[in-house]
Amino acid sequence: xxxxxxxxxxxxxxxxxxxxxxxxxxxxxxxxxxxxxxxxxxxxxxxxxxxxxxxxxxxxxxxxxxxxxxxxxxxxxxxxxxxxxxxxxxxxxxxxxxxxxxxxxxxxxxxxxxxxxxxxxxxxxxxxxxxxxxxxxxxxxxxxxxxxxxxxxxxxxxxxxxxxxxxxxxxxxxxxxxxxxxxxxxxxxxxxxxxxxxxxxxxxxxxxxxxxxxxxxxxxxxxxxxxxxxxxxxxxxxxxxxxxxxxxxxxxxxxxxxxxxxxxxxxxxxxxxxxxxxxxxxxxxxxxxxxxxxxxxxxxxxxxxxxxxxxxxxxxxxxxxxxxxxxxxxxxxxxxxxxxxxxxxxxxxxxxxxxxxxxxxxxxxxxxxxxxxxxxxxxxxxxxxxxxxxxxxxxxxxxxxxxxxxxxxxxxxx
Numbered sequence: 039x040x041x042x043x044x045x046x047x048x049x050x051x052x053x054x055x056x057x058x059x060x061x062x063x064x065x066x067x068x069x070x071x072x073x074x075x076x077x078x079x080x081x082x083x084x085x086x087x088x089x090x091x092x093x094x095x096x097x098x099x100x101x102x103x104x105x106x107x108x109x110x111x112x113x114x115x116x117x118x119x120x121x122x123x124x125x126x127x128x129x130x131x132x133x134x135x136x137x138x139x140x141x142x143x144x145x146x147x148x149x150x151x152x153x154x155x156x157x158x159x160x161x162x163x164x165x166x167x168x169x170x171x172x173x174x175x176x177x178x179x180x181x182x183x184x185x186x187x188x189x190x191x192x193x194x195x196x197x198x199x200x201x202x203x204x205x206x207x208x209x210x211x212x213x214x215x216x217x218x219x220x221x222x223x224x225x226x227x228x229x230x231x232x233x234x235x236x237x238x239x240x241x242x243x244x245x246x247x248x249x250x251x252x253x254x255x256x257x258x259x260x261x262x263x264x265x266x267x268x269x270x271x272x273x274x275x276x277x278x279x280x281x282x283x284x285x286x287x288x289x290x291x292x293x294x295x296x297x298x299x300x301x302x303x304x305x306x307x308x309x310x311x312x313x314x315x316x317x318x319x320x321x322x323x324x325x326x327x328x329x330x331x332x333x334x335x336x337x338x339x340x341x342x343x344x345x346x347x348x349x350x351x352x353x354x355x356x357x358x359x360x361x362x363x364x365x366x367x368x369x370x371x372x373x374x375x376x377x378x379x380x381x382x383x384x385x386x387x388x389x390x391x392x393x394x395x396x397x398x399x400x401x402x403x404x405x406x407x408x409x410x411x412x413x414x415x416x417x418x419x420x421x422x423x424x425x426x427x428x429x430x431x432x433x434x435x436x437x438x439x440x441x442x443x444x445x446x447x448x449x450x451x452x
Contacts, residue, residue: 053341054377056341057337057338057341057377058380058381059381059384060333060334060337060381061338061377061378061380061381061382061424061428062381062384063330063334064331064333064334064335064381064385065334065381065384065389065424066385066386066388066389067327067330067331068327068328068331068420068424069385069386069420070389071323072324072327072416072417072420073389073393073417075320075323075324076416079313081231082309082313083309083313084161084162084163084231085107085108085231085232085309086107086159086161086231086276086305086309087160087161087162087163087165088158088160088278089159089160089276089277089305090277090278090279090282090285090304091276091279091285091289091292091302091303091304091305092106092107092274092275092277092302092303092308093117093274093292093300093301094113094117094273094274094301095113095114095115095116095117095298095299095300095301096300096301097115097301098301099303100308100312100315101113102303102308103308105139105273105274106273109139109147109232109235109236112139112140113273113274115299116272117271117273117274117275117298118270118271118272118297118298119267119269119270119271121295121297121298121300122134122136122272122275124295124297125275125277128288128292129284130279130280130284130288131277131279131280132279132280133154133157133158133277134154134276134277134278135151135152135154135158135159136152136241136274136275137149137150137151137155137274137275138150138151138241138271138272138273139273140205141204141205141244142203142204143189143201143202143203143204143237144189144193146186146189146236146237147237148203148236148238148239150238150239150240150243150244151240151241152240152241153174153175153176155238156174156184158276158278159233161231161233162229165229167226167227167229167233169224169225169226169227170187170226171196171197171224171225172184172222172223174223175223175224175238175240177240179223179243180240180242180243180246181218181219181220181221181240181243182220182221182222182239182240183222183223183237183238183239183243184223184224184225184226185222185224185237185238186233186235186237186238187226187228187234188228188234189234189235189236189237190225190226195222195225196222196225197222197224200219200221200222201219201220201237202220203237203239218243218246218247240268241268242268244268245267245268245269248269288302289302289303331424331427335378335424335427335431338374338377338378338431339431339434339435342370342373342374342432342435343434343438367436369436370432371429371432371433373432374428374429374431374432375425375429375432377428378424378425378427378429379425386413386421393410394410
């Protein structure tokens with residue numbers, strides 16, 4: 039039966055290949071969307087790892103997460119340096135990373151921080167930040183800068199080059215800080231997180247740019263063995279704890295701090311909450327993919343139905359040489375199985391071809407990290423579902439062919 043179906047399809051190569059390509063493109067889109075959904079969710083959850091609390095001014099948890107981790111949006115309030123010192127004195131604090139936002143370079147966010155960021159910040163499965171070129175800036179370096187992989191690639195930046203940051207974030211720059219240029223000390227390795235899209239400078243460097251801190255004050259502070267704050271306010275503080283169960287108690291204590299209104303969030307819970315808000319878009323994209331698959335399968339159905347009239351004489355000849363109605367029925371179903379199987383297989387092949395050869399391009403130009411790993415159980419289920427749907431639809435033309443009488447095929451109609 040399969041050999042007969044293949045021979046029949048070979049006589050209609052053009053139509054068969056168009057049907058296969060339509061199913062392959064549908065499969066590619068459906069499985070591609072599923073892979074993007076799953077791996078984007080994984081990358082989303084892997085944006086920050088090992089940080090137990092994020093503390094910022096009084097605001098919503100989503101806004102604080104977007105601002106401090108994804109560098110999206112701007113905080114209307116700030117944390118005073120006194121509050122930052124209060125956070126350092128809390129029991130169970132293993133490390134702390136201050137962040138000051140609000141400046142940009144060519145539309146990319148500038149994050150003022152300390153060397154502790156490069157020491158303690160983790161992403162994915164506790165992966166540390168690494169450099170591809172250069173070195174980190176240290177506590178005494180007020181003009182150093184470390185550039186994210188995407189910024190360096192798109193802006194063609196290299197170690198040793200000067201860059202001038204601008205006041206204002208989100209692509210809106212109010213003024214350039216021409217008087218205080220920064221020197222690129224290092225370039226980060228790609229992480230497929232918002233880290234790739236940011237530039238990191240020392241807190242003291244930001245203080246110099248904004249006139250809050252001067253080099254002479256720094257020298258006097260060192261001589262007197264006490265330090266003036268490099269900046270007057272911070273946007274957020276990342277905190278790691280010596281004991282993870284302390285997070286809930288410290289979160290409540292920080293939220294009830296009377297010195298100024300503060301908000302402490304646990305990034306894992308906040309990321310889950312944020313992903314739920316994106317669930318509607320995820321479902322909408324999946325629905326569009328299903329419609330594309332349905333369109334491809336309907337194209338196959340239309341092709342089989344349209345060919346029945348042309349193949350009436352072929353069916354009649356098969357019946358005349360002894361083929362029963364079930365044989366005719368099985369022939370149409372076999373053709374649908376071949377078309378769907380080859381189309382799905384070609385679609386899977388195209389998916390892996392794009393993932394294997396285009397993953398670097400996707401990472402550099404879209405920030406999406408997609409891996410050419412084996413098909414997951416959900417992807418296999420979708421592929422099998424496409425073949426089953428194709429077989430189900432083929433029952434319609436198969437039933438019509440089954441019912442056609444032998445005389446109908448031999449009668450010449452004018």
